[in-house]
Amino acid sequence: xxxxxxxxxxxxxxxxxxxxxxxxxxxxxxxxxxxxxxxxxxxxxxxxxxxxxxxxxxxxxxxxxxxxxxxxxxxxxxxxxxxxxxxxxxxxxxxxxxxxxxxxxxxxxxxxxxxxxxxxxxxxxxxxxxxxxxxxxxxxxxxxxxxxxxxxxxxxxxxxxxxxxxxxxxxxxxxxxxxxxxxxxxxxxxxxxxxxxxxxxxxxxxxxxxxxxxxxxxxxxxxxxxxxxxxxxxxxxxxxxxxxxxxxxxxxxxxxxxxxxxxxxxxxxxxxxxxxxxxxxxxxxxxxxxxxxxxxxxxxxxxxxxxxxxxxxxxxxxxxxxxxxxxxxxxxxxxx
Amino acid sequence: xxxxxxxxxxxxxxxxxxxxxxxxxxxxxxxxxxxxxxxxxxxxxxxxxxxxxxxxxxxxxxxxxxxxxxxxxxxxxxxxxxxxxxxxxxxxxxxxxxxxxxxxxxxxxxxxxxxxxxxxxxxxxxxxxxxxxxxxxxxxxxxxxxxxxxxxxxxxxxxxxxxxxxxxxxxxxxxxxxxxxxxxxxxxxxxxxxxxxxxxxxxxxxxxxxxxxxxxxxxxxxxxxxxxxxxxxxxxxxxxxxxxxxxxxxxxxxxxxxxxxxxxxxxxxxxxxxxxxxxxxxxxxxxxxxxxxxxxxxxxxxxxxxxxxxxxxxxxxxxxxxxxxxxxxxxxxxxxxxxxxxxxxxxxxxx
Numbered sequence: 001x002x003x004x005x006x007x008x009x010x011x012x013x014x015x016x017x018x019x020x021x022x023x024x025x026x027x028x029x030x031x032x033x034x035x036x037x038x039x040x041x042x043x044x045x046x047x048x049x050x051x052x053x054x055x056x057x058x059x060x061x062x063x064x065x066x067x068x069x070x071x072x073x074x075x076x077x078x079x080x081x082x083x084x085x086x087x088x089x090x091x092x093x094x095x096x097x098x099x100x101x102x103x104x105x106x107x108x109x110x111x112x113x114x115x116x117x118x119x120x121x122x123x124x125x126x127x128x129x130x131x132x133x134x135x136x137x138x139x140x141x142x143x144x145x146x147x148x149x150x151x152x153x154x155x156x157x158x159x160x161x162x163x164x165x166x167x168x169x170x171x172x173x174x175x176x177x178x179x180x181x182x183x184x185x186x187x188x189x190x191x192x193x194x195x196x197x198x199x200x201x202x203x204x205x206x207x208x209x210x211x212x213x214x215x216x217x218x219x220x221x222x223x224x225x226x227x228x229x230x231x232x233x234x235x236x237x238x239x240x241x242x243x244x245x246x247x248x249x250x251x252x253x254x255x256x257x258x259x260x261x262x263x264x265x266x267x268x269x270x271x272x273x274x275x276x277x278x279x280x281x282x283x284x285x286x287x288x289x290x291x292x293x294x295x296x297x298x299x300x301x302x303x304x305x306x307x308x309x310x311x312x313x314x315x316x317x318x319x320x321x322x323x324x325x326x327x328x329x330x331x332x333x334x335x336x
Numbered sequence: 337x338x339x340x341x342x343x344x345x346x347x348x349x350x351x352x353x354x355x356x357x358x359x360x361x362x363x364x365x366x367x368x369x370x371x372x373x374x375x376x377x378x379x380x381x382x383x384x385x386x387x388x389x390x391x392x393x394x395x396x397x398x399x400x401x402x403x404x405x406x407x408x409x410x411x412x413x414x415x416x417x418x419x420x421x422x423x424x425x426x427x428x429x430x431x432x433x434x435x436x437x438x439x440x441x442x443x444x445x446x447x448x449x450x451x452x453x454x455x456x457x458x459x460x461x462x463x464x465x466x467x468x469x470x471x472x473x474x475x476x477x478x479x480x481x482x483x484x485x486x487x488x489x490x491x492x493x494x495x496x497x498x499x500x501x502x503x504x505x506x507x508x509x510x511x512x513x514x515x516x517x518x519x520x521x522x523x524x525x526x527x528x529x530x531x532x533x534x535x536x537x538x539x540x541x542x543x544x545x546x547x548x549x550x551x552x553x554x555x556x557x558x559x560x561x562x563x564x565x566x567x568x569x570x571x572x573x574x575x576x577x578x579x580x581x582x583x584x585x586x587x588x589x590x591x592x593x594x595x596x597x598x599x600x601x602x603x604x605x606x607x608x609x610x611x612x613x614x615x616x617x618x619x620x621x622x623x624x625x626x627x628x629x630x631x632x633x634x635x636x637x638x639x640x641x642x643x644x645x646x647x648x649x650x651x652x653x654x655x656x657x658x659x660x661x662x663x664x665x666x667x668x669x670x671x672x673x674x675x676x677x678x679x680x681x682x683x684x685x686x687x
Contacts (some may be wrong), residue, residue, distance in 0.1 A: 334500060
């Protein structure tokens with residue numbers, strides 16, 4: 001008992017020190033206090049009086065993925081506006097994702113949104129949903145399979161087209177030798193992006209695989225590559241968090257390469273403004289979530305289908321320093 | 337001093353432990369010898385096949401990659417010598433960075449306050465591991481697997497709850513950031529080559545770990561509890577205190593790594609760190625630690641981290657087809673470890 005009591009007392013002392021320190025050591029710059037109250041796009045009220053339908057979204061996102069967080073935000077805001085009960089689940093294992101879709105079917109949802117990163121594993125379960133009379137919209141990946149599987153519409157970015165846009169942009173900027181940094185080995189979308197860029201780029205482009213869950217390792221790998229080949233004058237990372245790692249690698253390696261990236265976040269927006277980055281390719285994840293919910297609502301309430309059987313593209317949108325300033329606030333809010 | 341080390345009775349014949357050994361014999365008996373030979377082999381190999389591997393700037397890069405791993409590998413090696421694992425070590429690094437960043441941001445406090453709070457919180461996680469382990473007597477595999485899963489969930493849940501997104505807010509414009517960056521994530525230029533400050537942290541941690549292991553009573557306790565915990569307890573070694581101390585060591589290193597992560601990238605992704613715990617264990621094993629405990633060294637863990645750093649970056653310098661990257665990495669590590677085992681066997685045979 002005595003030991004327990006000293007433990008409690010020690011914890012109390014620690015707590016007191018922590019609270020005291022936090023009161024004494026305030027920062028006059030940055031932090032939550034400086035954060036501006038962001039104006040919410042939707043005011044948290046439904047804009048329609050249709051029945052309260054339930055839509056489920058099942059994606060192949062891993063835990064804590066910035067990109068899918070923005071998709072989810074878009075979907076949630078559309079759900080509020082459309083008076084929808086919105087359910088979200090995700091798993092990066094194809095088999096688990098299929099099981100999650102099955103649970104949504106079991107729940108008899110009124111609409112289903114799925115991403116088809118691993119189409120083969122999803123085929124049977126999507127067919128099951130269609131057969132059960134649940135309208136399906138596919139998002140993000142799977143533009144080629146969407147129609148074949150019986151989905152109403154596909155909303156997303158064609159990865160090859162996005163890659164080609166990068167190649168064109170690099171040409172315009174007079175780049176000769178580029179590096180494509182892939183942070184997930186075996187991700188089909190990533191390969192398509194780099195292949196697309198390689199296709200339209202007039203110079204040479206090499207791939208570099210890095211371990212996406214280990215940031216210092218990403219930096220060191222890019223650093224090593226830039227040191228071993230001084231003629232590389234452009235680096236393209238496939239995710240926003242990796243752009244900053246590339247910027248640091250460039251500095252340490254003493255390279256002159258221009259750093260460009262797919263996707264956008266607050267750090268990328270400020271990087272573009274500070275000229276640390278050349279351009280960012282945004283596929284507007286917010287739109288993928290928002291439109292998916294909204295299109296399902298349109299179908300439910302009015303049998304509308306957008307796209308005429310063809311994918312509705314949300315990107316690529318090339319963002320440079322000029323656009324970054326206007327977008328900075330939205331990236332801080334986590335919706336761009 | 338407890339009575340555990342009572343003077344032994346006069347031996348009738350000379351105890352083998354008292355036999356004088358030559359310096360060479362002593363060297364051959366060191367656990368890290370094999371890995372040093374392995375490291376030399378890997379170094380020579382890449383020096384030959386990769387043109388840019390021998391540049392001074394490349395050396396800085398390889399050392400950085402090794403140091404980030406090595407900072408964690410040193411206390412993990414000590415823990416393994418003490419007979420335990422810590423599967424939560426990789427995610428704990430991310431937790432430490434998240435706590436530091438979010439506390440500073442939410443309280444609008446000087447970032448040093450967050451750094452300090454994070455130290456306490458991370459040590460508390462380490463103490464939790466050690467306390468649960470010694471209280472329940474369950475295998476460390478189960479206890480730390482539980483902690484690993486809980487931390488993974490907490491990292492994500494709390495970050496989303498507090499920041500509204502899956503990564504933390506940028507704290508680069510807050511007071512104290514620059515000085516904290518100097519301590520945890522600065523770059524030193526020596527003779528035109530840039531070295532990250534983590535290399536100094538690594539060297540210091542390995543030196544301290546080696547000193548503890550070889551020159552202190554606590555070091556003897558570590559070997560004792562790793563070799564045979566019950567026998568150690570019988571002769572008066574405080575097993576519980578030793579094990580909790582080892583977990584606190586891992587937590588401290590996780591705090592250092594976490595702060596490095598935070599202050600070099602300014603923003604922390606909450607999903608990071610999963611899988612790294614295995615890399616730390618691999619580095620310790622390559623460096624000569626036995627998975628069963630009771631044998632190994634801190635310097636060995638440093639050599640193991642260095643082999644890992646050289647291999648993973650050497651492959652990039654050699655410009656091999658990246659599709660095969662993981663295969664090359666695995667094959668090189670296996671070869672280095674086999675060479676390590678072979679050298680050790682030869683050393684044991686000759687002694």
